[in-house]
Amino acid sequence: MIARIKPAAIYLIIILISFFTNYSLAQKKQLTFNQVYMFAEPRLINQLPRNIVWFDDENYLQQKRVDGSTAIVKVNALTGKEEVLIKYSDYDDVLLEYELTLDDNILKTDDYKGFILKKDNDFYFFSLITKQLKRLTTDNQEKANPTLSPDGKKLAYTKNRDLYYVDIESGKETRLTFDASETVYNGWASWVYYEEILGRSSNYRAFWWSPNSEMIAFLRTDDSPVPKFPLFKADGVHGELEWEHYPKSGDPNPDVKMGIAHLSDNNIVWVEEDETADQYTAWPFWTPDSKELFYQVLNRGQDHLQILAANPTTGKNRLVHEEKQPSFVEFFEDIYIFNDGSGFILRSDKDGYRHLYYYDMKGNLKSQITKGDWTVTEINLVDEKNKKVYFEGNKDNSLDNHLFVVDLEGKGLTKLTKTSGTHDAKLSKNGSYFIDTYSSLNDPGRIELFNSKGESIRVLGERKNSIMDEYQLGKAELFKIKTSDGVELPAMWVLPPDFDPMKKYPVLFSVYGGPGVKDVKNAFSSFLDRFFISQNGIIYFVVDHRGSEHFGKKGLSMMHRNLGKWEMNDYIESVKYLRTLPFVDSTKIGITGGSYGGYVTCMALTYGADYFTHGIAEFSVTDWHLYDNVYTERYMDKPEENPEGYKSGSALTHADKYKGHLLITHGTLDDNVHMQNTIQLVDKFTTLNKDFELMLYPNERHGIGYPKWVHARREYVQFWFKHFLGKDFMIE
Template sequence: WVKTDYNVDQYIAWPFWTPDSKKMAVQVLNRDQNDLRIILADPQTGDFNEIYREARKTWVEFFEDVYVMKNGSGFILRSYKTDWENLYYYGWDGRLISQLTNFEWRVNEILRVDEDAKVVYFTGTGPESTDNHCFRIGLDGKNLLQMTKGPGVHNVSISPKGSYYTDTWSNISDPGSIIAFDRKGKTIREIHRFEKPEFDASKHSRAELVRIRTSDGLFNMPAIITYPLNFDPSKKYPVIFRIYGGPNSKNIPGNRWQGENPSWDSQNGIITFTVDHRGSGHFGKKGLDYLYRSLGKWEILDYIDAVKWLREKPYVDPERMGITGSSYGGYMTCLALTKGAGYWTHGFAGSSVTDFRLYDNIYTERFMDTPQDNPEGYKDGSALTYAANYKGKLFMTHGDIDDNVHMQNSIYLISRLQDEGKTFQFMIYPGNRHGYTGQKALHSRNEANAFWLSSFFGK
């Protein structure tokens, strides 16, 4: 056993070995999740020494994608210590060999490390947070090269020896193509071009990527608005927010082609709306840290700003403003109809957290600390607190053996709404966990569709 102190509350996870397998690096995170250490342990004796430490006032997270250099010189990790995810190259003695990147945008993933050529290939957003590009940089942090060109999402695959790369790209206005290029970023050929169909309003729905300013003027939230078939701007349309909304979890899949086939919403005369709040990951730790000890506060405030933006559009019907999601998205939906009552009129919530005092301690304490340390934060972030404000129509669903978000969450909100004399709907899915399967999944989907048709069109 590693001779760490097992009498204190801490998390020990994500180990990785030195290339010669003589020592093992272990990540140790304190209970408050704001102080992370990497210790290098001798498996024969259990002795260890600390080789890395990172702490901040809010929270830090485990490094899940550490790259270990095969030549034994050290390891590369992706850290938020400059408020944006950047790459750092450390030796096994804990010495920083080089900070590979120093961007004010997000590095997403290490694709490949060419140790012989002393370069790292990685993906990142670049300055536009809805993009994804491939980059190359030296292990000394010099000679940065952006290998993919043009706005959009670029998904890069690498040949076994790293000599060639393919880029499958698109953006919201262009279905894109597949391009082959070499390790220096030189285009070899366009392998395939995806044809953009001639737009037919009766067959195709139009999508736009927009930015919405938060009311405090600090963030420009990305959003995608998808219009129904045969869209007529002189008419009034209902809207459905389709969201997840958890910390560092983007709803916007990126500036990519949305496809030719219209969604169920579009086929049924409904505008689909997706937006990312300040804590979604688009704005680095500057945005994320707003959520510290305040889950449910800034997400709803930012979503309300999006509702206000939509209300300014002559083609949006503010009396038919829906929201839906599952898990954290269910939490957002329940909050929207209680804490945000008056902005949304309808909600369909699945597997919802309703009070974080009822949820997993590791996830919850990372952002909220303990209920004893942060009672007001837990109270303010609970849908139960605002049950008296509820108005509109809410349909909740839950699996009775959900071992992630226990059905207790929905039961507590149901009880509170009943005590307040409120009307709502609830569906239990027996024998189902956090994600419904088989006929239960089909039933839930059909119930949701029927709810929207009935609520918006009286069908």
């Protein structure tokens, strides 16, 4: 029987609970500015073991310190037995003569028997077998993106934007292209291809070795049709002008074509294509036998993509697969081609969510491997022998990311990661084991080794430092906000650790908000800004709109020709929800973000001025006419094709509605989102006699680097203290 407690007793219990809770919090520490933004000691989050790679199906390699030296240690996955494979200091007697150590290595051969080192812009090869160092280049000229051939016998790179390779055994350097100039690049990407097509991780590399190490596919780019944009450095007396080939919305693109360099006779075969077509060519994938080069062509409207297979000897091509969508199609960045030549796997979003499709080499569909209202986020491993695919996805909960395995027919789908949260798995060569790095909203997580059934073998590292429990951190919670038209938006907040529902709290939206991006996830953020903000009496808040990853291509397509519309609709719906909560101060609804998040912030303080009161907009797009054509036209089409969309999606259009408090920041040499965006918004505001704050960071690019980062973060914190808390912020 449950005892009945009298009301007076209940009241006494509440008082006692409140007393002991507040007493407990009073004994705990608070985060300092330097801990959070300067990453100073003491650290609440441990650094997990890094540089762990699988050596084979039974062993992984880990870089460690052994007897004061860097070492590569081979670890047996099942037993944990360690074997020092290489200790760098063992080779100091050879290398120090050349003022080098193995710590200077930039590349390793697959068998870890050969190392590429770099010194004064030149490359060296060190063999662990012969213990000999060989100098590969001698010109002291800057070289970029050194990449070993699959057999480890050649090294390719670009120099002065032409493509070269050096034979490691003979030391002979060969120049493969000869026409690079101020506008022509071979194996080196133009800015817009680097930023929007190949990705920043490419570091401008636009060449790809064939599996047989006898050919290199590369892009030849001519930027001469692309307008130049001036970036001004105000140093010294007269300053300096930097010109960037940057195609804005509607501008001409660079001329790009795919070449295949044959190393045996130093001959280049150009892949057959219509050079007069306004299109994008990129993302090649060699077949394992090197007999064909799969590459992709996307039309300027970005709604029709073709996968073509070229004969590397003749350049002739054939159509393998094509996709058309009413909104847009994106390049396939992770095509898997089977070693046995049976076909390939695509990760396509053509049915509304990104799923796995298995095709034969002629492009005939053999099976749809996964399906449903959820997203496959990555192909981790294809076990051809057992006809299985290991992949990561958000099945059952879009806030999570898990590792799954399924057969090629789509049968036997099994989730291998059990703990709720966000997982990032690395599988052994044949899938017998996987190393999983994972966390959840309130658990910093760990790195752990599992077998193929998802059973834990051992924990390799804990992210949580034991001192974290000494700190007064706010409680992070996940929930959903239902819009007036029935869409459930994923949301997260961090409430102050001494939260009192009888008080009124300001709210700070933290946003990126770009198309297809997921800001709200069941993962721990090791950047502790959210806890610093909340411990000072501000509710830290994140919400995702219907164009985010949670809603697949179905939601994302709603943003087509409508950037700004649905983001603002759903963020405003979220403010309306917050206003219904008695503990939210509706006079202090702030928002902050950078890049696309800066755009959203500018829109919130103009278009959404009746809902958002304060904002910090960092390096923001303010009008889509001013951003690059590949990104912008994917979502908005050309300006002449969608004039109303460009107008309604511009913060400049809505500047007259601005009535809050906005701090705008920008780096003066931003080569991605030009400071022109900020200048045009400032021009609007000053013409309209609006009050705002402006902070420029001289010579900074896209984002503010150290040491000016310190100033930027101090200004960020000071802004919220001044406007939300009514006091100045002092760094401890």
